[in-house]
Amino acid sequence: MKAGSNLEKVLEAGKFAVTSELGPPKSADAENIKKKAQYMKGNADAVNLTDNQTSIVRLSSIAAAQLIMNEGLEPVMQMVVRDRNRIALQSDILGASALGIKNMLCLSGDHQTFGNHPQAKNVFDIDSMQLIQMVKNMRDEKKFLNGDEIKVEPRMFIGAAVNPFADPFDYRVKRLAKKIKAGCDFIQTQVIYDMEKFEKFMAEARKEGLTEQVYILGGITPLKSAKAAKAINKFVSGITIPQAIIDRMAKAEDQKAEGINQAVETIEHLKTIEGIKGVHVMAIAWESKVPEIVDRAGLLPRPKM
Amino acid sequence: MTEAQEKNIPDVSSDFEPKIVAFCCHYCSYAAADLAGSMRLDYPTNIKILKIPCTGKVDVLYLLRAFEDGADGVIVAGCEEGTCHFINGNIKAKKKVKYTKKILDDIGLGGDRLEMYNLSAAMGQKFADLAKEMTERIKKLGPSPVNSGA
Amino acid sequence: MIVGEQKPIEEISKMIAEYKTVLVMGCNTCIAVCHAGGEKEVGILASALRIKNKVEGREQNIEEASMERQCEREFVDELADKIKEADCVLSLACGVGPQTIVEFYPDTIVLPGINTTFYGMPKEQGFFVEFCGGCGNCVLDMTAGICPIVRCSKSMLNGPCGGSQEGRCEVNKDIDCGWQLIHDRLKAQGKLDFMDEILPPKDWSPARHGGPRKMVREDLKIDEKPEDEIEGITKEGEK
Ligand code: SF4
Ligand code: SF4
Numbered sequence: 001m002k003a004g005s006n007l008e009k010v011l012e013a014g015k016f017a018v019t020s021e022l023g024p025p026k027s028a029d030a031e032n033i034k035k036k037a038q039y040m041k042g043n044a045d046a047v048n049l050t051d052n053q054t055s056i057v058r059l060s061s062i063a064a065a066q067l068i069m070n071e072g073l074e075p076v077m078q079m080v081v082r083d084r085n086r087i088a089l090q091s092d093i094l095g096a097s098a099l100g101i102k103n104m105l106c107l108s109g110d111h112q113t114f115g116n117h118p119q120a121k122n123v124f125d126i127d128s129m130q131l132i133q134m135v136k137n138m139r140d141e142k143k144f145l146n147g148d149e150i151k152v153e154p155r156m157f158i159g160a161a162v163n164p165f166a167d168p169f170d171y172r173v174k175r176l177a178k179k180i181k182a183g184c185d186f187i188q189t190q191v192i193y194d195m196e197k198f199e200k201f202m203a204e205a206r207k208e209g210l211t212e213q214v215y216i217l218g219g220i221t222p223l224k225s226a227k228a229a230k231a232i233n234k235f236v237s238g239i240t241i242p243q244a245i246i247d248r249m250a251k252a253e254d255q256k257a258e259g260i261n262q263a264v265e266t267i268e269h270l271k272t273i274e275g276i277k278g279v280h281v282m283a284i285a286w287e288s289k290v291p292e293i294v295d296r297a298g299l300l301p302r303p304k305m
Numbered sequence: 306m307t308e309a310q311e312k313n314i315p316d317v318s319s320d321f322e323p324k325i326v327a328f329c330c331h332y333c334s335y336a337a338a339d340l341a342g343s344m345r346l347d348y349p350t351n352i353k354i355l356k357i358p359c360t361g362k363v364d365v366l367y368l369l370r371a372f373e374d375g376a377d378g379v380i381v382a383g384c385e386e387g388t389c390h391f392i393n394g395n396i397k398a399k400k401k402v403k404y405t406k407k408i409l410d411d412i413g414l415g416g417d418r419l420e421m422y423n424l425s426a427a428m429g430q431k432f433a434d435l436a437k438e439m440t441e442r443i444k445k446l447g448p449s450p451v452n453s454g455a
Numbered sequence: 456m457i458v459g460e461q462k463p464i465e466e467i468s469k470m471i472a473e474y475k476t477v478l479v480m481g482c483n484t485c486i487a488v489c490h491a492g493g494e495k496e497v498g499i500l501a502s503a504l505r506i507k508n509k510v511e512g513r514e515q516n517i518e519e520a521s522m523e524r525q526c527e528r529e530f531v532d533e534l535a536d537k538i539k540e541a542d543c544v545l546s547l548a549c550g551v552g553p554q555t556i557v558e559f560y561p562d563t564i565v566l567p568g569i570n571t572t573f574y575g576m577p578k579e580q581g582f583f584v585e586f587c588g589g590c591g592n593c594v595l596d597m598t599a600g601i602c603p604i605v606r607c608s609k610s611m612l613n614g615p616c617g618g619s620q621e622g623r624c625e626v627n628k629d630i631d632c633g634w635q636l637i638h639d640r641l642k643a644q645g646k647l648d649f650m651d652e653i654l655p656p657k658d659w660s661p662a663r664h665g666g667p668r669k670m671v672r673e674d675l676k677i678d679e680k681p682e683d684e685i686e687g688i689t690k691e692g693e694k
Binding site for chain 3: 081082110111113114126128129130133134145161163166167174177178181182190237238
């Protein structure tokens with residue numbers, strides 16, 4: 001056991017894992033988090049807390065993680081390198097571990113020009129790859145980035161993101177290999193809509209033996225409407241929704257229900273792909289739908305470890 | 306508007322004769338002006354023509370200096386687009402005129418006091434017309450505050 | 456070269472409003488090449504300011520001067536008289552120019568007429584791109600000669616991030632993804648295995664993050680003078 005988190009245990013035991021995601025509020029409203037946490041209870045093995053997602057100021061991921069632990073849930077603390085230098089990152093990793101947070105996800109973070117403070121100075125002292133390596137060395141070598149010894153090391157189950165749909169496509173599997181080499185234990189992928197491309201990515205990853213070295217959780221986000229799908233295509237870099245899905249949404253009488261159907265089908269499909277060890281259900285601003293999706297995909301009850 | 310500008314509000318009723326400087330290309334508008342003369346066309350005499358080898362030679366600084374030295378209006382007249390004898394001198398001039406208009410707006414003189422025209426050597430009438438048009442426009446705008454101000 | 460652009464006339468006009476004699480001072484090196492602060496732009500700005508003053512009925516002497524390099528004392532000193540006569544110097548050099556004057560003319564008010572932006576190259580006439588951030592520790596050898604520090608929006612050493620799409624950066628479709636460029640060039644050179652290596656966290660201390668930087672070249676120094684005498688030189692310069 002690397003960190004002994006529930007998520008790690010589920011994956012180690014060879015069970016198909018479910019993680020979900022909770023976006024902290026743009027305020028100090030703890031109740032909001034507690035409320036959203038109820039949707040996840042019993043439906044996910046661990047829950048991601050985003051770190052100022054899309055560069056919009058929100059309640060911190062560490063604090064949100066503590067709040068959901070109080071509700072009996074297990075957190076995956078997200079951490080981006082946009083806003084903190086190596087001093088602050090290491091300090092927060094120590095703090096998070098001391099609070100009992102056992103999973104984290106290492107990200108570069110959306111550029112601040114997307115958010116509500118585009119005038120901000122960014123940091124990008126280290127990149128996401130180096131963050132993975134840094135946490136791993138803190139945990140396994142008990143060393144800070146500068147080589148100094150850590151007496152009580154932080155124990156984290158280390159996650160990373162991959163986007164199989166970004167360019168250059170032929171580099172994406174290599175980049176996954178690089179993240180594994182850096183030391184990540186699990187991967188949460190970008191939302192999957194283009195199954196054909198994803199299958200290609202997975203085949204390549206299997207060929208390189210990567211699926212044996214890391215747990216890959218496929219990303220799921222239910223679409224709310226054809227219009228929303230088009231907006232994603234237009235504005236979100238790194239996600240492409242195939243026309244067939246947009247058409248299907250547009251034709252449906254109840255577009256929201258169709259979005260849920262589509263998400264459930266994607267999970268069913270992912271279960272059949274060799275090397276996929278779980279799913280990461282991100283129902284952004286639609287957390288209430290998580291129980292239904294997980295239930296209909298036949299992923300309940302969640303294993304008690 | 307500053308107090309000084311207010312004082313400069315044009316008095317249209319006066320017999321104000323604007324001083325207008327025209328930068329004319331040797332290959333077209335300069336010849337057209339000549340033609341207008343020999344055709345005995347009637348056009349305002351207050352236009353000072355400066356012959357240049359191509360409107361591409363016009364510079365932002367030339368245009369500003371003309372205004373600084375008291376011109377009420379400035380014309381840049383070049384060949385029709387696509388017929389420049391130096392390929393694209395008139396296109397370059399167009400961009401410089403646009404840039405200078407912005408400066409004139411920024412400094413409160415107004416970009417309207419500057420205009421670019423395109424015509425061929427055979428267009429004596431068009432030259433007379435543009436001279437009239439610009440004179441009328443400047444008369445409406447009134448004397449340049451550079452002259453009356455301070 | 457160093458790239459910059461002129462501040463809006465309105466801003467400049469406010470900045471210099473209280474001074475009787477303003478010396479607009481250009482530099483004929485980088486900032487002239489990017490058409491922001493050379494002799495010609497000095498002429499244009501000075502002329503525009505004089506017209507503006509007349510339009511607004513303000514009395515002010517706008518003087519003009521330019522030199523080869525405003526960042527070197529030898530050139531600046533050639534204009535010493537003009538500088539001292541002026542109530543303020545409006546510098547159209549990059550940020551180094553005004554500070555060179557500040558360094559040697561302690562009594563002179565120096566104002567910036569330029570927003571200095573980056574080190575770059577004119578990709579084509581009228582189009583400038585940023586190529587170097589002066590990080591003090593060049594890694595171009597690892598990245599096919601394309602700078603990841605300023606040509607990747609996130610200064611990643613192990614890019615590209617998940618936002619790279621069709622060669623463009625996630626920040627803006629007008630920005631090339633620096634890492635796509637690096638990838639393509641390494642691939643063409645048969646060196647794509649460079650990207651398998653995890654480049655370690657960068658030492659930023661030689662960059663601006665280590666505090667103000669200086670460089671001493673003993674081999675270039677002329678006088679082997681004891682320190683207090685070197686002090687003396689500075690003082691003399693201050694006059
Ligand atoms: S790596 Fe540093 S020194 Fe080299 S080009 Fe980039 S910013 Fe400049
Ligand atoms: S898209 Fe490319 S240039 Fe932009 S931040 Fe990502 S790696 Fe850097």
